[in-house]
Amino acid sequence: MEITPEIIDRHGIKPEEYKKIISLIGKKPNMLELGIFSAMWNEHCSYKSSKKYLKSLPTKNEKVIQGPGENAGVIDIGDNDAIVFKIESHNHPSFIEPYQGAATGVGGILRDVFTMGARPIAILNSIHFGSHEHPKTKNLLNGVVSGIGGYGNCIGVPTVGGEVKFDSSYNENILVNAMAVGLVKKDKIFYSKAKGYNQPVIYVGSKTGRDGIHGASMASAEFDENAESKKPTVQVGDPFTEKLLLEACLELMKDDSIISIQDMGAAGLTSSSIEMASKGNLGIEINLNKIPCREKKMTPYEMMLSESQERMLLIINSEKIESAKKIFVKWGLDFSVIGKTTNTKNLILNFNDEEVAKLPLSALSDDVPIYDRKWEKNKAPLKKKLQIDYKSFKILESLKKILMSPNNAEKSWVWEQYDQTVMGDTIQKSGGDSAVVRIHGKNKGVAITVDSSAHYCLANPIIGGKQIVSECWRNLISVGASPIAITNCLNFGNPEKDKIMGQFVECVDGISQACVYLDFPVVSGNVSFYNETKNKAISPTPTIGGVGLIKNLDTMMTNNIKEIGSFILVIGKTLGHLNQSEFFREVVGIKDGPPPAVNLFNEKNNGLLVQNLISKKLLNSVHDVSSGGILFALTEMCMSGNIGVKIKIPNNKIMPHEYLFGEDQSRYLIEVNEKNKNEVCKTLEKNSIFYEMLGKTQKDSLVLDKEFNIKLNDLVEINSSWFKSYFKEN
Amino acid sequence: MIVTLKKEVLDPQGKVVSQTLKNMGYDNITNVRQGKHFDIELNETDKEKAKKAVEEICKKLLSNVVIEDYTINLK
Amino acid sequence: MIVTLKKEVLDPQGKVVSQTLKNMGYDNITNVRQGKHFDIELNETDKEKAKKAVEEICKKLLSNVVIEDYTINLK
Amino acid sequence: MKSSVIVFPGSNCDRDIAVALEKFQIKNQMIWHNDASLPKSDLVVLPGGFSYGDYLRTGCIASKSKILDDVIKHAKNGGLLLGICNGFQILTETGLLPGVLLRNKKLRFLSKNVFLKVINFNNRFCHNYKKKDTIELPIAHNEGNYFANEKEIKKLEDNDLIAFKYSDKEGNINENTNPNGSSQNIAGILNNKKNILGMMPHPERLIDPLLSGEDGSLMFESLIKS
Numbered sequence A: 001m002e003i004t005p006e007i008i009d010r011h012g013i014k015p016e017e018y019k020k021i022i023s024l025i026g027k028k029p030n031m032l033e034l035g036i037f038s039a040m041w042n043e044h045c046s047y048k049s050s051k052k053y054l055k056s057l058p059t060k061n062e063k064v065i066q067g068p069g070e071n072a073g074v075i076d077i078g079d080n081d082a083i084v085f086k087i088e089s090h091n092h093p094s095f096i097e098p099y100q101g102a103a104t105g106v107g108g109i110l111r112d113v114f115t116m117g118a119r120p121i122a123i124l125n126s127i128h129f130g131s132h133e134h135p136k137t138k139n140l141l142n143g144v145v146s147g148i149g150g151y152g153n154c155i156g157v158p159t160v161g162g163e164v165k166f167d168s169s170y171n172e173n174i175l176v177n178a179m180a181v182g183l184v185k186k187d188k189i190f191y192s193k194a195k196g197y198n199q200p201v202i203y204v205g206s207k208t209g210r211d212g213i214h215g216a217s218m219a220s221a222e223f224d225e226n227a228e229s230k231k232p233t234v235q236v237g238d239p240f241t242e243k244l245l246l247e248a249c250l251e252l253m254k255d256d257s258i259i260s261i262q263d264m265g266a267a268g269l270t271s272s273s274i275e276m277a278s279k280g281n282l283g284i285e286i287n288l289n290k291i292p293c294r295e296k297k298m299t300p301y302e303m304m305l306s307e308s309q310e311r312m313l314l315i316i317n318s319e320k321i322e323s324a325k326k327i328f329v330k331w332g333l334d335f336s337v338i339g340k341t342t343n344t345k346n347l348i349l350n351f352n353d354e355e356v357a358k359l360p361l362s363a364l365s366d367d368v369p370i371y372d373r374k375w376e377k378n379k380a381p382l383k384k385k386l387q388i389d390y391k392s393f394k395i396l397e398s399l400k401k402i403l404m405s406p407n408n409a410e411k412s413w414v415w416e417q418y419d420q421t422v423m424g425d426t427i428q429k430s431g432g433d434s435a436v437v438r439i440h441g442k443n444k445g446v447a448i449t450v451d452s453s454a455h456y457c458l459a460n461p462i463i464g465g466k467q468i469v470s471e472c473w474r475n476l477i478s479v480g481a482s483p484i485a486i487t488n489c490l491n492f493g494n495p496e497k498d499k500i501m502g503q504f505v506e507c508v509d510g511i512s513q514a515c516v517y518l519d520f521p522v523v524s525g526n527v528s529f530y531n532e533t534k535n536k537a538i539s540p541t542p543t544i545g546g547v548g549l550i551k552n553l554d555t556m557m558t559n560n561i562k563e564i565g566s567f568i569l570v571i572g573k574t575l576g577h578l579n580q581s582e583f584f585r586e587v588v589g590i591k592d593g594p595p596p597a598v599n600l601f602n603e604k605n606n607g608l609l610v611q612n613l614i615s616k617k618l619l620n621s622v623h624d625v626s627s628g629g630i631l632f633a634l635t636e637m638c639m640s641g642n643i644g645v646k647i648k649i650p651n652n653k654i655m656p657h658e659y660l661f662g663e664d665q666s667r668y669l670i671e672v673n674e675k676n677k678n679e680v681c682k683t684l685e686k687n688s689i690f691y692e693m694l695g696k697t698q699k700d701s702l703v704l705d706k707e708f709n710i711k712l713n714d715l716v717e718i719n720s721s722w723f724k725s726y727f728k729e730n
Numbered sequence B, C: 001m002i003v004t005l006k007k008e009v010l011d012p013q014g015k016v017v018s019q020t021l022k023n024m025g026y027d028n029i030t031n032v033r034q035g036k037h038f039d040i041e042l043n044e045t046d047k048e049k050a051k052k053a054v055e056e057i058c059k060k061l062l063s064n065v066v067i068e069d070y071t072i073n074l075k
Numbered sequence D: 001m002k003s004s005v006i007v008f009p010g011s012n013c014d015r016d017i018a019v020a021l022e023k024f025q026i027k028n029q030m031i032w033h034n035d036a037s038l039p040k041s042d043l044v045v046l047p048g049g050f051s052y053g054d055y056l057r058t059g060c061i062a063s064k065s066k067i068l069d070d071v072i073k074h075a076k077n078g079g080l081l082l083g084i085c086n087g088f089q090i091l092t093e094t095g096l097l098p099g100v101l102l103r104n105k106k107l108r109f110l111s112k113n114v115f116l117k118v119i120n121f122n123n124r125f126c127h128n129y130k131k132k133d134t135i136e137l138p139i140a141h142n143e144g145n146y147f148a149n150e151k152e153i154k155k156l157e158d159n160d161l162i163a164f165k166y167s168d169k170e171g172n173i174n175e176n177t178n179p180n181g182s183s184q185n186i187a188g189i190l191n192n193k194k195n196i197l198g199m200m201p202h203p204e205r206l207i208d209p210l211l212s213g214e215d216g217s218l219m220f221e222s223l224i225k226s
């Protein structure tokens, strides 16, 4: 077939890139070779627009065993235990087919984790939808949530946390980010780098079908009116087969049969085989007649570009082939020796005794074009003096409005669809500041959270980037964990536009600054560009997944108030920053202005001090103050503990609304009982940590001195009503 | 009305069913694919209109054209 | 081959579908019931034998007689 | 006491139940569904999960497994047989227990802690619940909506074969305390001889105070004392 400019364009390859290909391989590529380049050189696989900036992220410290570059990051949690984790997007497919898109997103990220030898122990998700009034939203939300549940529940890994947000910027581009966390012995970690030539290359798992051909290219293009025509690139997930694949792989990993292993994710067989070989500085030769196919007459092009799910590529010690095969046959999975490693540094594909492709590996991976894209500095909005008649916004009514809004409503409609307790180690499930999962058989655990705050990032990407890392850190601190490291999923619009690229560059800068200051390195991640339809991009949405360690579960902390007659203190200074707050957005209707500033020095000091108080068992409960401000955070603590509080606004120069709804950063609410109060206050003072006394806990109602008195049951009712009425359940 | 997965799309259920039947000794089964069946009662005397309505329903709600095909059978 | 829920068994899926369709403005929908559809490829030339095999399969595996009925359609 | 947990492809609560059994000093073995015979056991457990992906009908394909012949024999001889969640679904598919588990009324998966009223204590799984007859256990299922025709339900009631019903904290049983639409709020049932128990809630997930409760432990304590 003649390779025309149209064909090249349909493969997402720019004319200059095509020229570069020819000069790299010294010939015109055939169709198959072009397809392979298209799969390897697209944004999703090559990071060609983002690489330059991702390099600036801190990725190392003494806890990091494996940073970015492998299937997932790995951190050390002591006693020869290590935690493997990563987050990934599945945005485009989920918009087209919400159930299957979300399900296969979960399946893909789980494979990234167990490829490294880890047993997955938790799944989290961050999902963003358009306005709840948009006609597509309900169906998408329903499909995505049941898809995430459908996959995770079936494979038997608990889904323990996440976030759900609504904003019209996602009307035509929803975000589905899934994070998986696994546990592995430090001395049994598996990597994808191939070693030694003439070693057998083995295909295991499901058969290859014609599904998802060119999925990675789709993830690297904007949607247009013809999104429909891109539809056949969605795959159907089979969690049952993945469960078998998981058990079979872990069984095989018990001894030293495997030399290297790589899951077939985006760009399927192409990227997995190329990555393994090029990391090992080797070549690879595949006989395509050996690929287990689901359909008759599949072409080499289809086999190489299919994104059929639940498949893995292994390089195995040649003496171990028979014993390995036995395991996969027992689990009812395909097992086929499809080729071998070579010392040629070429990818060679054979089909029907003919060489159908021959490409130098360096051209496919090392020589990927890297772009230094033009970018535009964001105009940061300044704080304006606002004339607002606060009196016309009754505090209680405002609180109710926030509690009732889709973004702040209680999300049990979502998390009840996820099996949260399978595996018997979920100590804190959805509803807290972070999930806590126990290390099986031990009295220690990991705390895990995912967060994003697109509103802040849109207003000021640098501050937004800093803020979201800080909030993630705070959420880990709040449950008594020592934060260790993060993974990040950077969801943005079209990087070929200066403004979008500017958002990206600045967000990464903010993330980087916070990570460096908090010693909170990035060990894995994913970039999702082109979240844009008809020229309308999503708000910049970096999603941060954080992991921390709780060395002794006896010192774990929760956010529900425990005791009547104890004290509520605010840690950190309240300046009353209302721009970009939930109060402004949901109640007053103001959406512009700068986000709250982030002072990393205070963030760290306040956090470490709270951590210290928790570890000494001086606190009853802790909750971080984030969106919604003090009053919202306090209401959450009351509702989950079913204990009320009577508060009085401390002597303060700012307005009550500013005090109660302001979203200043680096703050926590803590509950201290009478017995520990003195010691806590003394410790705070000694360390020059700013704090204020807010109120005292009492039976079943929330009271603001001289303002309102409301029963907790009423607040619970309001907070839990939104999802039920949206889905018309009773 | 029958909604089935497109040929090129994986049908995990059908796969397991056909495997089970083979294990049960039905060796002559070559393939099983599972789909959904909807029995829709419509208050519409005009056959053409009924058909149109059902077509619309299929496209809008009961199937996702990305991965599924449908056939309508009027009674 | 079609497997449907017995009339006396509540079909929540069908109910939801019909409710949704009503909300979408299809007022003339009186009832929807959802069932399963199986497409079975059999290597058997004798029609009678094929039918018998499929009947057996239905009873033994594909339907649960407690709640489901089935109808077979040979091609 | 000796137990066997049957592992099907797609079982995923097999480890959890094994951990629970071992915690109560029950000597447990994991048995692969394709094994030809069942070792001598006092108790056999069909664990939760998604055997065969729950494809076709929940529990259906597992009920055709090789090992099931021996499991049925074991039960017919009076051996204890416990089916939890997917295990309960397998038990109804084999016909060892009557009825069937349909999709939850709201058509979505439900994972949360629920309260249960213990209805029958006179069996080897539940006699410990005499001291505490309203308990809390997690459910996590998509098909837990118990259905049987009126005749069968009446038989269950007349012979006192309902083990658990969904209730509230105080033990009240009504429509509001029914999470999934089960007939009569049924959460678990026994066979005539009361040596087979099928239940949707997961006792193995609540055996330790860190997991927010120990109401599951009472069942395992009942078993070892019996």
Ligand SMILES: Nc1ncnc2c1ncn2[C@@H]1O[C@H](COP(=O)(O)OP(=O)(O)O)[C@@H](O)[C@H]1O
Pocket: A125, A126, A127, A159, A160, A161, A162, A163, A164, A411, A414, A415, A429, A430, A431, A432, A433, A434, A435, A450, A451, A475, A626, A627
């Ligand atoms: N999609 C989801 N899946 C699971 N849990 C969720 C999801 N969305 C929200 N949650 C849970 O709801 C709680 C509140 O979420 P959020 O308001 O985002 O918390 P925070 O502001 O502390 O980060 C958390 O415990 C979170 O894990």
Ligand SMILES: [Mg+2]
Pocket: A432, A433, A434, A475, A624, A626
């Ligand atoms: Mg929080």
